[in-house]
Amino acid sequence: MTNPHPDKPSNTRGDTANIGAAPPPDFARAFCSQHVLVTGGGGFIGSHLVERLVAAQAHVVVLDQLPAAQLSNLRAVRADIRYIQADLLHCDLAQVLTGDRIDTVFHLAGNANVGASVQSPWHDFQTNLVATLRLLETLRSLDHPIPLIFTSSAAVYGDTSATTVTEENYLAPISPYGVSKLAADRYLQVYADLYHLPLATLRPFSVYGPRLRKQVVYDLIVRINASTGEIEARGDGSQVRDFCYVTDLVDAALCVASLGRLQGEVYNVAIDQACSIRELVATIASELGKNIRVNWSGAVQPGEPQRWYPHTGRLQALGWLPQVRLPEGIHRTVAWFLQDPDRVSIDGNRLH
Numbered sequence: 540m541t542n543p544h545p546d547k548p549s550n551t552r553g554d555t556a557n558i559g560a561a562p563p564p565d566f567a568r569a570f571c572s573q574h575v576l577v578t579g580g581g582g583f584i585g586s587h588l589v590e591r592l593v594a595a596q597a598h599v600v601v602l603d604q605l606p607a608a609q610l611s612n613l614r615a616v617r618a619d620i621r622y623i624q625a626d627l628l629h630c631d632l633a634q635v636l637t638g639d640r641i642d643t644v645f646h647l648a649g650n651a652n653v654g655a656s657v658q659s660p661w662h663d664f665q666t667n668l669v670a671t672l673r674l675l676e677t678l679r680s681l682d683h684p685i686p687l688i689f690t691s692s693a694a695v696y697g698d699t700s701a702t703t704v705t706e707e708n709y710l711a712p713i714s715p716y717g718v719s720k721l722a723a724d725r726y727l728q729v730y731a732d733l734y735h736l737p738l739a740t741l742r743p744f745s746v747y748g749p750r751l752r753k754q755v756v757y758d759l760i761v762r763i764n765a766s767t768g769e770i771e772a773r774g775d776g777s778q779v780r781d782f783c784y785v786t787d788l789v790d791a792a793l794c795v796a797s798l799g800r801l802q803g804e805v806y807n808v809a810i811d812q813a814c815s816i817r818e819l820v821a822t823i824a825s826e827l828g829k830n831i832r833v834n835w836s837g838a839v840q841p842g843e844p845q846r847w848y849p850h851t852g853r854l855q856a857l858g859w860l861p862q863v864r865l866p867e868g869i870h871r872t873v874a875w876f877l878q879d880p881d882r883v884s885i886d887g888n889r890l891h
C-alpha cells in the first residue's frame with residue numbers, strides 16, 4: 540500500500556496495539572547463576588543488558604576498551620561485575636572464555652556509528668568485522684560450544700524500497716558500517732553451518748534511550764531543548780524510521796539467547812511503528828514543552844537510508860513483544876537527559 544502522506548507513515552506492517560499489551564516474560568531469569576560475557580558492555584546497549592543480567596543474578600563479565608574510571612554507564616552495577624579493559628583485536632579471548640567459565644556471550648563491541656564509518660572505513664572494518672571473526676575463531680577452537688548472540692544492524696538492508704523489511708530481504712548496505720555488519724552477520728551464519736556453533740544475530744532498527752549521547756533522537760533533544768524557537772535539521776522531515784527503545788532490544792537479546800534455535804538465525808528487532816523525523820521532532824518538542832520551527836536543509840546524511848518499514852514476526856514467534864511506545868520512550872529519554880551529568884553539548888545548528 541502506498542502512503543499518500545510520506546511525512547505521516549501508515550502502520551501497515553504490524554499491529555501496534557500489541558505494544559505493551561501484556562507484561563513481557565522474564566527472559567533474564569534463564570541466566571540466573573550463569574557466567575555471561577558481554578563485549579562492549581560499557582556502551583549504550585551493553586550497559587542496559589548488563590544491568591538486566593545482574594538483576595537476574597548472573598555472573599557478568601564485561602569486556603570493553605574503556606578505562607574503568609570512564610564507566611559511567613555501569614555506575615549502578617560496577618561492584619557486581621568483573622570488568623576487563625581490553626581490545627577484542629588483541630586480548631587473550633580463550634583465557635577470558637575458559638578462565639571465567641563463560642556460558643553465554645553477548646557480542647556488542649565495535650563501531651556503532653554510520654558517520655564514523657564513512658570517515659574511517661578501515662577502523663570500522665577492524666572493530667566490526669575482524670574483531671568479530673577473531674571471537675568466532677576462538678569459539679571454534681574450544682572443546683565445548685558457547686552460545687553467542689551478535690548485535691548486527693538494520694544498516695545491512697541499505698536504502699530498501701521494500702514495503703516491509705523482513706530477514707529475507709535483499710541486503711544492499713550503503714555505508715562502510717552496513718558492509719562490515721553484513722560481513723560479520725554472514726560469517727556467523729557460515730560458522731553456525733560449517734562448525735555447528737550455537738549462534739544467532741539481531742538486526743535492530745534505530746535504537747534509542749538513556750545513555751545514547753549521539754544520533755538523531757539525542758541530537759534533536761539537545762537542539763530543541765536549547766532552541767529559542769527555531770532549529771535546522773537535515774533532510775526534509777519525511778525520512779522514516781522505526782524507533783526501538785533500548786530495553787525492548789535487551790528483551791529481544793535475552794529472548795533469542797534463551798529460546799532461539801541458535802543455528803545461525805537472524806532476527807529483526809523493531810516495534811512495528813513507523814515514524815517520520817518530522818513526527819519525531821513534534822514528539823520531542825511536546826515533551827520539552829517547546830514550540831519550534833524547523834528549517835529543513837534537504838541534505839542527505841551519507842550512508843543513511845531514507846525509509847525503513849521492518850517486520851518482526853520471527854522474533855515475536857519466540858514470545859517477544861515490544862513494550863515501549865515512542866511517546867513513552869521519548870518521555871523516559873528526555874527525563875534522563877535533563878538529569879544526565881555527562882550530557883554532551885552539540886555546537887552548531889545542523890543536525891548531525
